[in-house]
Each structure stands twice: as C-alpha cells, then as structure tokens.
Amino acid sequence: MIDVTVIRNKSDKIQSFVISGHAFFAKRGKDIVCAGVSAVSVGAINAVHALTGVTPLIEQKDDGFLSCEIPGNLPEDTMEKIQLLLEGMVVSLRTIEEEYGQHIKITFKKQEVE
Template identity: 65%
Template sequence: MIKITINRTESGQIKSFIMSGHAGFAGYGNDIVCAGASAVSFGAVNSVIALTGIEPVIEQRDSGFLRCEFPLDIPKEAQEKVQLLLEGMVVSLQTIERDYGEHIKITYK
C-alpha cells in the first residue's frame, strides 16, 4: 500500500509530505495506482520548482519513499502559488484514493 502523510501548519498550509510504499495493484510496469501517485507527486514538486523558483528539501530512497519539505518563510505571492500547486496535488491524490482506497491511504497531520 502507498501511504501518504500530508503535514500542515496550524494555519492549514502544507509544509511537507511523505510518500512511501508500493500500491500492489498490479505487477511492475503495470501498476496504474503507483504510476498515478508518482506522476501527481513528482509533477507537483516539479511545478513548484519551475513556476515559483522555490526549492523544497527533497529526500528520496528506494522502495517508493519520497519526502518533500517546503519553506514557509518565503514571499506571500510565492507561498500562495506553492500552496495552490500542493493543494492541487492533494485533490489528485484524493481522487486516486477514492477509486483505489485498498492500495493508497492519505493521512493528515
């Protein structure tokens, strides 16, 4: 199962997320849940970097582990863009979870 933890500040801003595990929906190269979750998360991180110039702290390991931490002490306009992109990521991941909940779980802290 893919486990995703979205960490928010007290004001609701996304400050980091962690993704780990494998969906186990299908064999290697055919797992649409893994492919979808990976495309959504990496796409969001790449969009943050490309569209805002903000570089998150990224930790990536084998076995499907990805941790991204986003700076909060940035100009308001950049922060709004970062948050919008990350909220879009969450909506997309929730859609995958709704349809494939046996293979992906999102928690919020």
Template identity: 60%
Template sequence: MIKVTIKRNDQQAIDSFTITGHANFAKKGSDIVCAGVSAVSFGAVNSIISLLSVTPQIEQGADGFLRCTVPRDLEESTKEKVQLLLESMVVSLETIERDYGNYITISK
C-alpha cells in the first residue's frame, strides 16, 4: 500500500509531504495507482521548481520513498503559489484514494 502523509503547520499550510510504499495494484510497469501517485507528486514538485524557482528539500529512497519539505524563508506571494500547487496535489491524490482506497491511504 502507498502511504501519503501530509504535514501542516499551525496555519494549516503544507510544510511537507511523505510518500512511502507500493500500491501492488498490478505488476511493475502496469500499476496505474503507482503511476498516478508518482505523476501527481513529482508533477507538483517539478512545478514548484520550474514555475516558481523554489527548491524544496527533497529526499528519495527505496520502496517508493519521497519526502518534500517546503522552504520556510519564502516571500508571502511565493508561499501562496507553492501552497496552491501542493493543495492541488492533495486533491488529485484524494481522488486516487477515493477510487483505489485499497491501495493508497492519505493521513493529514
């Protein structure tokens, strides 16, 4: 199962997210759940980097591990844009969870 953890600060802004595990929906290369989660999460990170010129702290590892931490020293307008991209990611992940809840879980 893929486990997504969204960490928020006191203002409910996303500080970081962590993704671990594998969906095991289908064999490697055919797993649409894993592919969807990867596309959504990496798309959000790449958008933050490319569109906003913000470099989050990124950790990657075995077994589908991805952690992304938002820098704290951003201008307010940039923070808002980063949050919009991350909230969009969460909506997309929740859509995947709604349809494939046996293979992905999201905790906030």
C-alpha cells in the first residue's frame, strides 16, 4: 500500500508530505495507482519550483519513498501560491484514494512545533 502523510503547521498550511510504499495494483511498469501518485506528487513539486521559484527540500529513493518539505520564512504571497498548488495535489491524491482505497491511504498530521 502507498502511504501518504501530509503534515500541516499550526496555521493549517501544508508544511511537508511523505509518500512511501507500493500500490501493488499491477505489475511494475503497469501500475496505474503508482503512476498516478507519482505524477501528481512530482508534478506538484515541479509546479511549486516553476511557478514560485521556491525549491522544496526533497528526498527521493528508488523504493517508492518521496519526502518534500517547504522552506520556512517565505513571503506570504509566495506561501499562498505554494499552498494552492499543494492543496491541488491533495485533491488529486484523494481522488485516487476514493477509487483505489485498498492501494493508497492518506493521513493528515498537525506539526506540534513551528
């Protein structure tokens, strides 16, 4: 199963997200759940960089692990744009979860310290 964890700060803004695991929907190279999650998450990261100039802190591994953290102390207008892009990612991931819930699980957490 693909586990997605979205971490929000005390202001309810997405601060980071972590994706790990495998969908096991189909054989490697034919897994539409994995491909969809990858396209949505990497696309969101690329959009943040291309449209705001902000480079998130990213860790990616070959085993399906992706971690993305938004840098702190950004101007408010930049953070609003980033949030819109990341909330769009969440909507897309939830849509995948609604259809393929046995292969992907999304969890939301609140960051305790800012």
